Amino acid sequence: MTKIALITGATSGIGKATAIRFAQNKIRLILCGRRKDRLEQLKKELSEFVAVTTLCFDVGDQDAVKRNIQGLGSPWENIDILVNNAGGAHGLDLFEHGKIDDWERMIDFNVKGLLYVSKFVIPGMIKRNKGQIINISSIAGKQTYAKGMVYCASKSGVEAISKGMRLELVPHGIRVCNIAPGAVDTEFSTVRFKGDKVKADKVYENYSPLLADDIADSIYYCVNVPAHVQIADMTIFPAAQSDATTIHRN
Ligand code: 8X3
Numbered sequence: 001m002t003k004i005a006l007i008t009g010a011t012s013g014i015g016k017a018t019a020i021r022f023a024q025n026k027i028r029l030i031l032c033g034r035r036k037d038r039l040e041q042l043k044k045e046l047s048e049f050v051a052v053t054t055l056c057f058d059v060g061d062q063d064a065v066k067r068n069i070q071g072l073g074s075p076w077e078n079i080d081i082l083v084n085n086a087g088g089a090h091g092l093d094l095f096e097h098g099k100i101d102d103w104e105r106m107i108d109f110n111v112k113g114l115l116y117v118s119k120f121v122i123p124g125m126i127k128r129n130k131g132q133i134i135n136i137s138s139i140a141g142k143q144t145y146a147k148g149m150v151y152c153a154s155k156s157g158v159e160a161i162s163k164g165m166r167l168e169l170v171p172h173g174i175r176v177c178n179i180a181p182g183a184v185d186t187e188f189s190t191v192r193f194k195g196d197k198v199k200a201d202k203v204y205e206n207y208s209p210l211l212a213d214d215i216a217d218s219i220y221y222c223v224n225v226p227a228h229v230q231i232a233d234m235t236i237f238p239a240a241q242s243d244a245t246t247i248h249r250n
Contacts, residue, residue: 001075002027002028002050003027003028003081003223004027004028004029004030004076004079005022005027005028005029005030005079005081005082005083006032006069006081006083006121007019007022007031007032007085008033008059008085008113008114008117009033009086009087010029010031010042011031011033011034011035011038011039012186012187013184013186013187013212014085014181014184014186014215014219015033015083015085017211017212017215017216018083018085018215018216018219018220019046020216021216021217021219021220023049023050023052024049025224026050027050027081027223028050028052028076029046029050029051029052030055030079031043031052031053032056032059032117033054034057035056036054036056039054039056040054042054051075053076055072056068058113059087059109059112059113059117060108060109060112062112062116065113065116065117065119065120066116069121077124078128079121079124079125080130080132081131081132081134082118082121082125082133082134083136084118084134084136085134086113086114086117087109087154088106088109088110088192089140089148089191089192090102090105090191090194091192091194092148092192092193094146094147095150098149098150107157110154110155110157111154111158111161114135114158118161118165122169126172126174129173130174131169131172131173131175132174132176132177132222132223133165133174133175134179134219134223135162135165135176135178135179136181136215137158137159137162137178137179138151138155138158138181138182139180139237139243139244140152140155140244141157141158141159143244143245144156145244145245151192155180159178159180162177162178163178166230166232175230175231177222177223177230177231177232177233178232178233179215179219179222180234180235180236181210181215181237182210182236183209183210183237183238183247184209184210184211184212184214184215185209185211185212186212189203189204206250207240207241207249207250208238210236210237210238214236215236218236222234
């Protein structure tokens, strides 16, 4: 049987591009997201390539996470690959102007959500003595920038969790890969700027940003390496980017 991957945040951006890449390569899919209509549409599109099921829940809701993942029956319960992708940035403000609601969402989705999903997937991997976990971090997890302190803190959390998971899970035959993208042109900035498309588009102006497909390529590479190889950490920039806040624009 082909592998099974569970992808969070599968309805857009990196999650969706990864789902498509996996489907084209016959990896069966458990697509997770909050938007049922988008989940069902993607399921319809990808079912011609591979078996697909969907779980509609919010990663920040621990009861819903538990119910949905533990409720997976045959043939979906043996998850080989977990892609912890759900999350995002909310606001880009000086700390003194930061909104507590934005902080809550970033900590709830980017850190707690990742932990909740992992909590209910990892025991099966341990039991089977195999598995691959891909945590989607960010350059913001490696470098803190002004106005992004809480987002950076949440992604630093992801970096720490990836390292901790690797320390604890390698003895169980589970490989953990942390992927830290720089600027990727997805809905990321539109969400960060609360729907302000003009502001969001400026982030990707006058250079070629990464596309979700570029990150999906790297994720597929990481899950497809030989069994004795573990890609522990990957930082991916567009060619024009040199650190979190330095981008060479034409
Ligand atoms: C997205 C990249 O540089 O906007 O995680 O924080 S950045």
